[in-house]
Amino acid sequence: MAIDCVSSIASMPHHLKDDSKDEQKHLVFDASVLKYQSRIPQQFIWPDDEKPCANAPELQVPLIDLERFLSGDPVAAMEASRLVSEACQRHGFFLVVNHGVDATLVADAHRYMDNFFELPLCEKQRAQRKVGEHCGYASSFTGRFSSKLPWKETLSFRYSAQRNASTMVEDYLVNKMGDEFRHFGMVYQSYCEAMSKLSLGIMELLAISLGVGRAHFREFFEENDSIMRLNYYPPCQKPDLTLGTGPHCDPTSLTILHQDRVGGLQVFVDNEWRSISPNFEAFVVNIGDTFMALSNGRYKSCLHRAVVNSHTPRKSLAFFCAQRVIKWLPHQKSWWTHIAPEYIQILHGLCCLNSHKSTTELT
Numbered sequence: 369m370a371i372d373c374v375s376s377i378a379s380m381p382h383h384l385k386d387d388s389k390d391e392q393k394h395l396v397f398d399a400s401v402l403k404y405q406s407r408i409p410q411q412f413i414w415p416d417d418e419k420p421c422a423n424a425p426e427l428q429v430p431l432i433d434l435e436r437f438l439s440g441d442p443v444a445a446m447e448a449s450r451l452v453s454e455a456c457q458r459h460g461f462f463l464v465v466n467h468g469v470d471a472t473l474v475a476d477a478h479r480y481m482d483n484f485f486e487l488p489l490c491e492k493q494r495a496q497r498k499v500g501e502h503c504g505y506a507s508s509f510t511g512r513f514s515s516k517l518p519w520k521e522t523l524s525f526r527y528s529a530q531r532n533a534s535t536m537v538e539d540y541l542v543n544k545m546g547d548e549f550r551h552f553g554m555v556y557q558s559y560c561e562a563m564s565k566l567s568l569g570i571m572e573l574l575a576i577s578l579g580v581g582r583a584h585f586r587e588f589f590e591e592n593d594s595i596m597r598l599n600y601y602p603p604c605q606k607p608d609l610t611l612g613t614g615p616h617c618d619p620t621s622l623t624i625l626h627q628d629r630v631g632g633l634q635v636f637v638d639n640e641w642r643s644i645s646p647n648f649e650a651f652v653v654n655i656g657d658t659f660m661a662l663s664n665g666r667y668k669s670c671l672h673r674a675v676v677n678s679h680t681p682r683k684s685l686a687f688f689c690a691q692r693v694i695k696w697l698p699h700q701k702s703w704w705t706h707i708a709p710e711y712i713q714i715l716h717g718l719c720c721l722n723s724h725k726s727t728t729e730l731t
Contacts (some may be wrong), residue, residue, distance in 0.1 A: 397507035398489045399521060399602035411517045412508075412610045418516075420611060420641075420675040424634050427642035430455050431650065435466035438569055449577035456577070456667035459637045460655035461644065464570065467651055469562045474626060477559045477685055480552050485521060485600040485683070495523060495544040502526075502595065504544065519610045519676050523598040527560035527687075530591050537596070560596050563624050563687035567592065570622065570653060578663055585662065588691040589621070595690070601632060601674060601682040612674035612682070618656035622689040625652040630682040636671040658690070661711035 402408065430451035436444035455462045484492065489507070497504030503525050508517045525540050527533075537560055538553030545552070568586050575584040601612040612632060627633060627646040634641045644652060660669040676682065707715070 396489070397517075397521065399485075399507075399600070400489070403602040403604065406605045408604060408606050408610060411515055412519055413606075414516050414609065414611055414614070418611070418615070419608060420634075420673075422608070424641045424643045424675075427459070427461065427635050427637060427644050429459075429461050429463055429644060429652075431463045431465055431647075432573070433466050434464045434566075434569055434573070435468065437573055445576060448573060452573055453577040456574075456655055456663075458668065459635055459670045460660070460668040461635055461670070461672075462653050463647060463650040464566075464653055465647075465650045467566055468569075469566060469651070473555070473559055473562060474685075476555050477626075478628060478683065480555050481523075481598045481600070481683055481685065484523060484552070484598065492521070492523075494546070495541075497524070503540070516611075516614060518613050518674075519601060519604050520612045520674070521600045521602070525556070525596055527557075527564070527594045527596050528591070529561075529564045529589075529593075530692075556596060559685070560594070560687065563596070563689070564589075564592055564594070566624060566651070567594075567622055567687070567689045570624070574659070574663075574667075578666065589689060591692050592689055593692045595620070595688040597686045597688065599674070599682075599684045599686060601676045603678055603681060604676045605678055607676045607678050610676065612676045615671045615673045617669045617671055618654065618688060619658065620656040620688040620690040621658040621662070622656055623652075623654045624687040624689065625654070626685040627652065628683045630677070630680050632674045632676065632682045633684075634673050634675060636673075641673070656688070657714065661707070661714040664707050664711055 432448050432451060433444070434448075437448040452462055492505050492507075495505040497506045504523070506522045506524070508520060525537055528536055535557065537557040538550065541549050541553035541556065567589055571585040571589055572582045575582055575586070578584075599613075604610055615636065625633070627648075629646050629648055631643060631645055633644045633646075633652065635644060636642075654672065655663075655667045655669050657669045660667055674682070674684075
């Protein structure tokens with residue numbers, strides 16, 4: 369049975385109601401319908417001071433040749449670490465090329481993402497994210513918020529680099545979507561494994577750029593417990609009124625993003641929004657709140673957002689790399705002595721809480 373893009377169901381809880389209305393309607397974000405509407409629902413219209421700017425200037429981010437860095441060439445390592453240090457102290461973003469990730473795997477990940485988001489809404493809802501969970505399908509944040517809703521759909525799932533979790537992604541997707549999605553799950557299992565491996569090389573680069581031993585951070589992430597997210601931003605007939613993802617910082621350590629060929633990523637630097645143009649051969653890497661704390665505040669975790677357009681869908685693959693919480697415990701006394709108290713407090717929280725509970729606003 370087809371589900372209308374805007375359907376009225378039970379009233380939302382009192383604390384989520386719009387005081388200007390007697391009753392708040394619950395939206396169902398059906399991109400196949402909404403992308404053609406010239407009048408978008410009020411819940412997707414952002415305040416004037418947060419609306420996207422028409423022509424954001426380009427952000428200059430360094431392009432790092434990871435293969436040369438990992439080759440052991442001391443000159444290449446010095447130059448790469450210098451560029452990364454400068455970028456991370458200013459805004460926390462850089463690009464990596466010659467990263468070793470198979471181009472066919474990246475293409476497959478994009479193709480299967482296309483296939484999923486082209487499904488009818490009722491099919492995608494087989495993987496519907498439940499209240500309080502961080503994995504599954506989400507159509508905007510309808511049902512959770514009643515204003516400033518993002519113009520997007522997402523599919524999120526957990527990945528673990530531990531040996532006993534070698535089919536975690538595949539098993540999750542088959543469980544949610546059925547056995548016909550087994551190959552779908554295998555593709556993203558392989559993609560997450562590639563991202564996990566890539567993150568370790570990036571951690572070596574970050575360590576050298578901070579003047580510590582090459583393996584300083586790597587050991588915390590060899591058994592990373594991370595989140596993979598597929599993002600779909602459908603066209604919007606009023607792109608100047610809404611946002612694909614609102615301004616936020618990533619709470620995890622590191623984000624590795626692969627954009628398609630449609631622009632939309634913006635970073636807030638020097639009191640203005642700036643764009644990072646897509647480069648299909650590169651991954652965008654950005655520092656999250658946790659790594660900012662690990663660097664003792666030297667590296668920035670900056671606000672960023674996603675904007676939409678009126679004619680072309682935008683899609684991206686985001687891997688949010690997070691350490692296993694238990695990995696911090698053996699190092700609390702000996703390793704944390706150089707970190708300021710305010711950052712120790714942030715990191716200590718990871719030992720007590722599930723770090724994934726705060727990942728709902730990731731790009």
